[in-house]
Amino acid sequence: MDLLEYQGKMLFARHGVPVPSGRPARSVDEAVAAAEEIGYPCAVKAQVQIGGRGKLGGIKIAADAQQAREHAGAILGMDIRGLTVYELWIEGASQIASEYYASVVFDRGAKAPLVMLSTRGGMDIEAVAEEDPDAIAMLHVDPLLGFQAFHGRRLAFEAGVDADVVRPVGEMLAKLYEVFISEEATLVEVNPLIITPEREVRALDAKVTLDNNSLFRHPENAELRDLSAEDPQERMAHDRGLTYVKLDGNIGILGNGAGLVMSTLDVVKGAGGEPANFLDAGGGSKADAIVSAVEVILSDPKVEAVLFNIFGGITRCDEVARGLIEAFELVKPQVPFVVRLDGTNDKQGRAILAQANLPGVYTEATMDAAAAKVVELAG
Template sequence: MDLYEYQGKQLFATQGIPVPAGEVAVTPEEARAAAERIGGKVVVKAQVQVGGRGKAGGIKVAENPDEAEAHARAILGMDIKGHVVHQVWIEAASDIEREYYASITFDRGEKKPLVMLSAAGGIDIEEVAATRPEELARLHVDPLTGFQAHHGRWLAYHANIDAVAIRDVVSVLERLYAGFISLDAMLMEINPLILTTDGRVIALDAKVTIDGNSVGRHPEMASFQESGAEDPQERMARERGVTYVKLDGDVGILGNGAGLVMSTLDVVALAGGRPANFLDAGGGSKADDVVTALEVLLSDDKVKSLLVNIFGGITRCDEVAEGLLTALERLGATLPIVVRLDGTNEEEGRKIIADRAPSNVVVEKTMLSAARRAVELAKEAA
């Protein structure tokens, strides 16, 4: 789960990491009120989960509340690389002396947290890593013993952090690591971590990703899942507990198991078609799950044909077939549907379709032939 900058900064504050005073605003009037409360010069920042918002005009400095309101009016509703801005973050402007970079990532390759620190912050860190790797200090931490003060010192010295800032930067790293563990983060990044002209170290940005599997033990994050940028079908799927990713093709896909569904998308593409989505109805799919899945799929009006690809393990093909019939009856869908059922109770499932399904439903015996058929039908319907 990716968080917005303001959510990350709120979490940083709970961890004792210094952040500028700030408030969220969803209207220009709220932005003005926030700027009045904060006082002085403020920065109006678009809240979108995509890089390059500064260049796109999504970050503006305001000298006074009037300007804050005007900037918020311009930024709210702006489309930044496909992400519409629904919220702005208003925060006290900082006087920047130096810009550093600090992050902790969950390094799945090494199976350890990776802490990185650089004195070359404020710019794209991947470019620093590629062109000046010696300026990016990197350290893996043993997950069982955790981050120690000596790790912080090693990083600060090897990243050439200014002497005056070392103590505070190390403190930020310690708190960042503590938060990384206690909040079950997959990524915590501060770019830039600044040294102000009056010698303070402050996190000026926050990029935080939380492990989706851990959300159950962090009830405080439930509200963070509300996301304005989310696609309507994806939101509907999430609310109903279906794993769904929207793509831009016209062959709708329903399968069970992540690997098989990914494979189905690939086979559709190899057959010359374009998949409309990834949809995993899950292991042990019951009739109700199939109904829910179809409702999500058919709410996308770009879908011209549907491919149902089921390999029964825990999932029983007869239950999937029953679910399909129930869904078609309830939704009255008339688009062509190709069904391939294999595995547990496959004969029963195929018989249910053959005996009782409407004429827009056809059965194919293999995954390959089913994919080819669904692609043909989508082309005919287009």
């Protein structure tokens, strides 16, 4: 789960990471009230998960209440690279002496957290990594040892931060690592990490990704939402415990297991079709999960045909067949379905479907044939 800047900063504040004081706002009036409380000059910042939103007009400085009102009015509802701005973050404008970059990343390759620090903050760090990799100090942390004070100093010296802020920058890294571990994040990134003229270290931005699998231990994080990135079908699928990603085409896809569903998308595309979604009904898909899945797929009005591609391991094909019959009774789909069942209890599943003789349901023996058929039916 990717957090918005203000959600990340509120998380930071809980762990003692210094951030400029700010307030979230969802309307112009709320924004002005927040600005009045914080004082001027203040920054009015669009809350969308897009890098470089400042250059796209999503961040403005207000010198007084009238400007705060104008900027909030202009930014709320604005479209930034396809995302609508529903929320603002109003914070006190910061004086900047230096801009650094800091992050803690879940490094899958090394199977350890990776802490990075660079004095070349405020710009695209991937570009920095490309043209001048030595400008980024990196350190893998043994998660059983944890991030020690000397790690912080070492990174600060290696990155070449100003001598007078070596210690506070190191302490900042320790706090970011603490956020990473205790909130079970997979990414904590601050760009820029600023040094003020008073030589204080502050997180001017916050990019935090949380591990969805650990949200049961963090109920307060589980409730965070990003309205700008929410798609109604994705929301509906999420509420029903399904893994659904909306795509642009007209062929609804349901499969079991992420890899097989991805492969199904590729094969459908290879057959000349355009998938409307990714939907993994998951391991052990029971009949009610299939009913939910059919409802979610058909809630997208663009869908003109649906492909079920099931290879049962933990999933039992007879359960899938029964679920499909139940879904047909409840939802009465108006579009054709192509069904391919293989694996655990596949013979029973196919027999159940043959007996039910559902209208507009075609069965195919192989994935390639099923993909070709659904592409033909979708037109």
